Amino acid sequence: MGCVTFELNEGKRANRQGVQVSASRRSGTTDELGPEEPERPDGPGGPGGPDGADLLAALLDGMDAALCAFDADGVVTHWNREAERILGWSAAEAVGRQGFAGWAVREADAEEVESRLMAAMHAPGRQVHEFALLTKDGGRVLVRTQSAAVPGPDGKPAGLYCAFSEVHAQIDLERSIALSEALFDDASWGVVLVDADLRPAVVNAHAARALGTGRTAVLGRPLGDLLTRGVEELENALTHVLAEGAPPAPAEMWVGVRTPEGERRRCWRSGFLRLASPLAEEPVPLGVGWLFQDVTEAKQGEQEAALLRFRANQLHRAARAAAECEDPAEAATVHLDFALAGFADHAVLDRILIERTPGERIPFGRAPGGVPDEDAPAGPPRLVRIAATPSGGPGPSALTGHAGLPVRYGETHPVLQCVARAGSVRAGAGSVSAEEAREWARARVWPEDTVHALCAVLRSRGRTLGVVTFLRGAGRSAFQRSDATYAEDVAVRMAAALDLADLADLEGHGDAG
Known part of the structure; x- marks a missing residue:
């Protein structure tokens, strides 16, 4: 609700018998204003522009708040269109009346309302009150008013103005403002x-x-x-x-x-x-x-839960498919194929070999006739690649057989570190150029598009059987600790299958002997 200050000179010239000032001019009635003022030049009040009263009337009628004014004796001097809209009383019916008694306020409330309104003439600043006013059709409207004194030429109160609006509209406005402030503060x-x-x-x-x-x-x-x-x-x-x-x-x-x-x-x-x-x-x-x-933490939790469900389902499906394989070595590659889905682009499977007698190679850690870890020969182990994804691109693993040639790994190769630690090892090319990344992968005997690697050791019955390595390209993120946990679960199942394959080979050799 706005605050309007204006002079009541026009209102002071109106008499108490209902003579209307600015409002009556608009309604077409005759004003008793005394001698006509001389014409003024063009501009405000001149032939080419509105006079002061017309301008004041236009300003009052354009207000969003209802407004009325009283002179020093409590006579209504101004009444705008918003006041007419809220209460139904026109300016012609309102201007010139003594206070609100008998028409805009019930007789029982008139004295209290008038005393509170007129008290604003002698109080500093604006006074805020709530009144129940009467509409022209007999209804009641609860309004919130702001009243303030209007000083005359001598500085003394010449009257007061009263701006008002329906309480529910004011409350809606205050709620909107309060909501805005709360949103931007708390x-x-x-x-x-x-x-x-x-x-x-x-x-x-x-x-x-x-x-x-x-x-x-x-x-x-x-x-x-x-x-x-x-x-x-x-x-x-x-x-x-x-x-x-x-x-x-x-x-x-x-x-x-x-x-x-x-x-x-x-x-x-x-x-x-x-x-x-x-x-x-x-x-x-x-x-x-x-x-x-x-919602970062919640979304990450949802993603991790979905990933765990997917990987658990993959392990379950792999176990069911591997159970149908007659060859335990084939069962190991089945586990590898299921693990690749959504996890890595490539995978390689390396077995460890030792020489028990000149010219005889056996898998390191082979069942009963094999050599346990503590009796293994000193020096880096020798590895042979027995399974890998196709070299042309990601895809199912291919079993290359036990007669494959040994893989020449350098002394600091992640696979050899994995064997030495008997635990998982993560490696990456880092922030290098594409050519440097390809050279990094070639030096480790991996596909050239490899950027990230995760090596998981194959352990069964206290023996190290080999290493399975999962590889990712540049389009994927680096392996995390949760990825290593999943790779270790896959490696346990693959190690059990390969250990069973060794037992089957031993039994076959025994029968042949």
Whole structure:
């Protein structure tokens, strides 16, 4: 509700018998204003422009708040169209009446209402009250008023004005303002007002923390200065909202936030609202209200749970398929094939060999007749590759047989480190050029597109049987600790199958002897 201050000179010239001033001029009635004033030149009040009374009447009638004014004796001198809309009394019916008694206020309430209104003439500032006023058709409307004195030429109160609106409309306005202030001060989610140029115009404290900057530092900056990833997706969403309106449901977006420590990957669940001016005849977009909440931990938890379910299903399916294989060595490659799905691009399987007698090679750790770990010969073990994915690209593993040639690994090769530690080893090419990455893979006897590797040891009955190595290309992320855990589960099943194959070979040799 606005505050209006104006002079009551026109009202002071009206008499108490209902002579109307500015309002009566609009209604066509005759004013008793005394001698006519001489014509003034062009401009305000002149032949080419409105006079002061007409201008004042236009201003009052254009107000969004209802307004009436009283002279020093309590006579109504002004009554605008919003007051007419709320109460139903026209300006012709209201101007000139003594107070509100008997027409706009019940007789029982008139004395209290008049005393509280007239007290504003001698009180500093504006006085706020709530009254129940009568409409022309006999209804009652609860209004909230703001009243203040209007000084005369001598500085003394010459009357007062009373601006009022329906209480529910005022409460709605106050709620909107309170909601706005709460969102930008105390909200537990990010709130950003983005202008039509897709730049932040207002940012609350939570959003500023999420963006890694201060509330004022972010204003007017392009979103690309704040985010490293997800900028195009976010700008597309904002542009769509400006053109078409709010989407029907929140959207989850992964973004990269710039921080002094580097990029920070976050998932924000975002909602969008188009902001339009309430003062325009047609909706004019002022920007977009963007509300978001950080759901990174929840999404990561969901992704991890889904990944665990998938891998558990793969292990279960692999076990059922391997159970149908007559050859235990084939069962080992079945486990490897199922493990590759969604996990790695390539895989290789290496067995360890030792020489018991000149010219005789047997798998290291072979069952009963084999050599246990503590009795194994000194020096790096010798390995032979018995299974690998096709060299042309990712695909099912291919069993190459026990007669394969030994693989020449360097002393620091991850596979040999895996055997020495009897545990998993992760390796990567690092941040190098494509040619350097290919050279890194060739030096380790892996496919040339390899960038990340994970080696898992094959152990059965206290013996090391070999190593299975999972390989990823540049399009995948590096192996994590959770990946190593899964690889170890696969390696346990493969080791059991290979150990069973050794037992079958021994039994076959015994029968042949």
